[in-house]
Amino acid sequence: MTFYSKRDLQFQLFENLRVMELTRHAYFHDHTKEIFNLVLEAADQIAENYLRPLLTEMDRKEPQLVDGKIQVHEGMKGIIRQFGENGWINATFPYEEGGQQLPNTLHMAAGFIFQAANYSASVYPFLTTGAANLIRTFGSRELIEMFTPDMYTGKWQGTMALTEPDAGSSLSDLRTLAVPTEKDGIYKIKGQKIYISCGDHDACENVIHLMLARIQGAPEGVKGISLFVVPQKRVPNGTSNDVLTEGVYHKMGYKGAPIAHLMIGSNDGCEGYLVGEPHKGLSYMFQMMNEARIGVGMNATAIGTAAYHASLAYAKERPQGRKVGEKDPSKPQIPIIQHADVKRMLLFQKSITEGSLALLLYCSKLSDIVHVGEGLEKEEATLLLNFLTPIAKSYPSEMCCLTTSAAVQVLGGAGYTTDFPVEQYYREARIHPIHEGTTGIHGLDLLGRKVPMKEGKALQLFGRELTTTIFHAKEKNELSTYAEKLEKYLGKAQQTTLHLLAKAGNHTEAFLADATLYLEYIGILTIAWQWLKQGITAQEQLEKGTSEHEFYQGKIMCLRYFYEYELVKMDALGKRLLSSEMPTLDMQENWF
Amino acid sequence: MTFYSKRDLQFQLFENLRVMELTRHAYFHDHTKEIFNLVLEAADQIAENYLRPLLTEMDRKEPQLVDGKIQVHEGMKGIIRQFGENGWINATFPYEEGGQQLPNTLHMAAGFIFQAANYSASVYPFLTTGAANLIRTFGSRELIEMFTPDMYTGKWQGTMALTEPDAGSSLSDLRTLAVPTEKDGIYKIKGQKIYISCGDHDACENVIHLMLARIQGAPEGVKGISLFVVPQKRVPNGTSNDVLTEGVYHKMGYKGAPIAHLMIGSNDGCEGYLVGEPHKGLSYMFQMMNEARIGVGMNATAIGTAAYHASLAYAKERPQGRKVGEKDPSKPQIPIIQHADVKRMLLFQKSITEGSLALLLYCSKLSDIVHVGEGLEKEEATLLLNFLTPIAKSYPSEMCCLTTSAAVQVLGGAGYTTDFPVEQYYREARIHPIHEGTTGIHGLDLLGRKVPMKEGKALQLFGRELTTTIFHAKEKNELSTYAEKLEKYLGKAQQTTLHLLAKAGNHTEAFLADATLYLEYIGILTIAWQWLKQGITAQEQLEKGTSEHEFYQGKIMCLRYFYEYELVKMDALGKRLLSSEMPTLDMQENWF
Incomplete structure (x- = not known):
């Protein structure tokens, strides 16, 4: 069963994003389109041959804690070995560290394929990549040599x-304690950690935790981590x-990955x-978290994509009902994809998942x-990425709960029923608005x-990028209506933002x-921008008389x-955001 | 753990709905408020003592097909017996049939309590009520005597x-065949049926199917059923x-009820x-289906209510974070119910579930x-109920997927995690937009x-009812803003409806x-009306200087x-409904 569109991924990377532009940088200089396509093809093969076949089984045979050790699906050992042996875990790292200097963009595209095939299984290697990246970026040579090779x-x-x-x-309320020992850089750690993804399992020989703790006597709050x-x-x-597994969580979905x-x-x-300097842990961790947040958006998008393709295949095959107005019951039934409401549910899924993937x-x-x-x-890239991270994490996460529901x-x-995979996708999608910062936290991050x-510089950059796209879209007759609409909504969003900032x-x-509504509001605007970009790319091909x-x-x-x-949902959200009524502030706890 | 609010149910029935007005009808004449309260108290006791304790267990121990028989949770036998012995199944039927002439409103309120406690378990007796009601309404005396007493x-x-x-x-594409036999009124039946709720199980001694089939030689389509x-x-x-169980469905939720x-x-x-006359089956069945549709809305609302109360209890107890602007990490954390975004998620749940319950x-x-x-x-009641049925079925069904998500x-x-019941509520809520007619079907029903x-007479009645509420709300200073808003949106909805009808x-x-969007659009308007009504009732009490x-x-x-x-979401939906762009019609199957 198709779980993503190879054709769309080609479009996204090479036509719309123009990923080959990256190879003008020395670090990526050796890469060619052929190499990137080999990477994608290799990812597809692992996904098809190793990940996809275990999708359902990993959902049904949950990890169990047996004698203090979490046992995961017996197939995971082979899967992780595949990722390791084929160089996926350190693919983006420099040649001198054994990596391939692969652009993160390609690594993410490959991740998208893995996640669409089997989200739970895809989590293990990507967590290792993030953890290793922290060690190699902020750790001493000693730590790097000690830990990263086997990761x-x-x-x-x-x-x-x-x-x-x-x-x-x-x-800021972390309490895990680190007490210095006589050995330089080594601390006694004491505390407990919950919800640790892949925090213990029997498919690897050791687990290397990148852990936040507070050195004895450190300042309170985030400055002492x-x-x-x-x-x-x-x-x-x-x-x-002395890192003991107290329990494994049983969850609604995402069951194939052990959460300890x-x-x-x-x-x-x-x-x-200790990694790097004392009390700087949170700023280091944010490197991993920011990557992970984009990763979560991608997970949600991948699950949404797999659900879209499953429902698309079903809609093409399932006959039910007749065209509106056709009353003759002796006429054969039509495939449901011909009903407007089914097309609406498919277009909803396609536009959210492909729009999110583009972002x-x-x-x-x-x-x-x-x-x-x-x-x-x-x-500018740093600023823009900072600005877009809460959106890229949250919009796909929230919306793919809805797209999997549409599936x-x-x-x-x-x-x-469990006869089809869509109910699993629906359950698996639901974790994403929660982990790596809830949607509420990301709302505060974006608006607050x-x-x-930097005096709104990131917001200005964001506006400038949209304006550039609008400018190019206006050059095409077929797209000018959409360009004008986006321009209008961008203007409204700027006014709304100023209105809110006035209260700050x-x-x-x-x-x-x-702030959560604001995040949704800007999220819609952002995806509308991504669609206008895709529209320009597509229109250019149509004008050229493409065979596709x-x-x-x-x-x-x-x-x-x-x-x-x-x-148009921005109309409703915008109206609310401009209102002076504040029921959520006025509401009292004992009135519920 | 609280799973519904007794206080709110009192408010809804006696203060807001004025259910006692029903006792002016001879059929309900014997009833008093005390009797109704005894009914509610009895329902609460069954819910608390029999249904609630099995909520989690029935989810984990799914029905299984063993040697051609579906085995359900061993506790179901006792639960069904409780319902039967205490007269719940035929409570609304006439005294002379052994019933209690209980208003359906009270039966539904009791159902709400059962469903909030344990949705799957509540389904069994309510299905029997509906099936028996069909037999007693359209069946011969012989059939009634043969089947209903043991039901x-x-x-x-x-x-x-x-x-x-x-x-x-x-x-209209039903194919199950009925061939007349020599025995009067008896037919040989042949076919297959899927997704039959409680279609077979071992907690009862027999299963009485009210089944649609086509008599040999009957006309095609719905006229031959x-x-x-x-x-x-x-x-x-x-x-x-010779009614054999081919399989039992394994489902995402609603696992305690066997679907055969x-x-x-x-x-x-x-x-x-044969029940009643040949070829009239669908019109008979619609009696049961219309009841069942209101019932589905209630199921969704009850699940949403239980999830709301579970998340409310958690929000009051869980300390996390500090007030916005409070930077001192040595200050204690506050319960999350004090965060505006958490209050928003709770108000969302409360307003949807209590608004739906009122409707x-x-x-x-x-x-x-x-x-x-x-x-x-x-x-007028018939027309209005007909008009409101697709809304009362679908709005709670769709929205309680979102409210349980907020929980x-x-x-x-x-x-x-499975440590809390909210993930189960989330899974259980998802069936309701599907069964008893998908949301898409109800959209077509409402608009089409x-x-x-009757030349729009039901719609006019609906408008008249809203206008009456608006009139009364305008008499109260505190509510006049809301009355004016509802008036404005009602006017817009009427224009939008005319715009759509012009295409008919x-x-x-x-x-x-x-049509699905139109259903959502009118659904929001309807619940806004129900909230204005509740607002009037509440404001009257506040003006009286209530102790509550x-x-x-x-x-x-x-x-x-x-x-x-x-x-405000009507703004976005209304804009879409008035647009002349039709992408779902223009989209072609092979463009996906």
Whole structure:
């Protein structure tokens, strides 16, 4: 069963994003389109042969905690080995570290394929990549040599260990303690961590936690948090490092990945290695978190994409009912894809997932430029990526809960049964608005931090990018209506933002009370922009008289759908955001 | 754990709906408020003692097909017996039939309590009520005496058996065949039925299917469908009637209720009893389906209510973060209910579920008036109920997918685990936009049938009811803003409806292409009306200087929330509905 569109991924990367532009940077100089296509083809093969076949089974055979060890599906060992041996874990790292200097954009595109095939299985190697990247960026040579080689091969699992029972959204309340020892850079760690993805399992030989803790005597709050490498087993001797698995979470979906509750140093036997300088842990971790946030948006998009293709296939095959107005019951039934309401549900899924994919690959390209660019280009890419991160994380996460729901609806009763994969996609999509910062947290991040930062420079850059796209779209007759609409909504969004910012000084609570709605509002605008960009790319091909008329018409129809059905939602959100009524502030706890 | 608000149910029934007005009808004359409260208290006790304790367990121990028989949770036998022995199954039927002449409104309110406690378990007896009601309304005395007594005691299960593999939304394509026999009124039945709720299980001794089939030689389409009673075991001898269970569906949620795939007459041994006249089956079945549709709205609302109360309890207890602007990390964390965004998610849930409950109880009262009323009152109630049924089915069904999602979000990571019930509510809510007619079908019903019927008379009645509420709300200073808003949106909705109707003749496809959006649009308007009504009731109490200030303030705040955050969504939907662009019609199958 198709779970993503190869054709669309080609369009996204090479035609719309123009990913080959990256190869003008020295770091990516060796790469060609052929190499990138080999990378994508290799990802497709792993997805098809290793990940996809276990999708359902990994959902049904959940990880179990047996004698203190989490047992995962027996197929995971082989999958992780595939990722390690084929160089996926450190693909983006420099040649001298054994990497391939692959652009993050291609790594993300490959990730999209893996995630669409089997989200749970795809999580393990990507976590290791993020953890290893933290060590190699901020750790000493000693730490790098000690830990990263076995992470790159997939022998060891990497994690990010942040959350504690009393510190989820509020990281400043972390309590895990690090006490210096006589050994330089080594601390005794004590505390507990919850919701640690891949925090323990039997498909790898060791688990390397990148863990936040507070050095004894450190300042309160976020300024006193440090980053440690905390292996499950000591290196190199492999004895226990007193990181015990207290439990494994049973979840609604995303069941193939083990989420652990860990007790650290309960027997005073846990040693951790300080990464970088003391008290800078949170800023280091934010490197991993920002990558992970774009990653979460991609996970959601991939799951939404797989659900879209499953429901599309069903809609083409399932006969039910007749055209509106056709009353003759002796006429044969038509495939449901011919009903307007089913087409609406498919266009909804297609426009959200392909629009999100465009945004996420765009962000990935920005991250490549941040990595290898220089001067103004790098500075602007950094700002823009910072601004877009909460949107790229949250819009796909929230919306793919709805697109997977639409996929279930297309299948009707069948969609609610376990005979089809869409119900699993619906359950798996639901984690994304929660992990790596809830949608509420990202709303506060966008409106409270990203919009005002550097006197609104990121917001201005964002506006400039949209204006550029609008300018080019206006050059095409077929797109000028959409360009004008986007221009109008951009103008409204700027006014609305100013209206909100006016409250920032004196009425902080009122300023931020509807930050989640603001995030949705700007999210819609952002995806509308991505659709206008795709529209330009498609229209150029249509003007050239492409032989793939149908593919590009599909893109134009999605643009039209998005502007007719989604963009208008900004009217309702905008009205609310401009209102002076504040029921969520006035509401009292005991009135519920 | 609280799963509904007794106080709110009192408000809804006695203060807002004025359910006691029904007792002026002779049929309900014997009832008093005390009796109604005893009924509600009895329902609460069953819910608390029998249903609620099995909520989680019934989700985890799914029904299984063993040797051709579906085995359900062992507790179901006792639960069904409770319903039967305490007279719940035939409570609304006349005294002379052993019933209690209980208003449907009270039966629905009790159902709401059962469904909030354990949705799957509540389904069994309500299906039997509906099936028995069909027999007693349209069946012969012989059929009534043969089947209903053991259905009333809960010894036998009733079902509605409509769907077939090729006939789901398209009932006109039913193929199950009925061949006359020598015995008067008895037919040989042959075919298969899928998705039959409680279609087979071991908690009852027999299953009585109210089944649609086509008499040999009957006209094609809906005009050739007849209704039969098809028992699983023959009556009275208890031998097999050749209704075999081919399978049990495994589902995302709603797992405690067995949904069966049935083979009927595979060995030519199935006898069915014709109910009423030949070829009138669908019109008979619509009695049951219309009741069931209001019932589905109530199910969704009840699940949404239970999720709301679970997330409310969590939000009051869970400390996390500090007030916006409070930077001192040494200050204690605050309960998350104090965060504006959490209050927003709670107000969302409260306003949707209590607004839906008000609508559903209002529809139930209309159904009582249809049943016992006379003349114009009955005529108008019939029309209005007809008009409101697709809305009362679909708005709560669609929205409670979102409210249960908000409940999950309030709990964050915890909400995604099976340690809390909200993930189960999220899964269970998802069936309701599908069964008893998908949302798409109800959109077509509302716009294609209910709006134009009797020259728009139902729509006019609906407008008149809203106008009456607006008139009364304008008399109160505190509510006049909301009254004016509702008046404005009602006016817009009338214009939008006329705009759509103008296409009805020449462009039927365009007329109905966005019927689902129209349903949502009118749904929001309807719930806004229900909130204005509740606002009037609450404001009257506040003016009287009630001692329950907090409860009524909560109602006023919900009204404000709904008008600020939900009603504005009509702007976006209205804009779309007035647009002449039709991407869902223009989109071609091979462009996806």
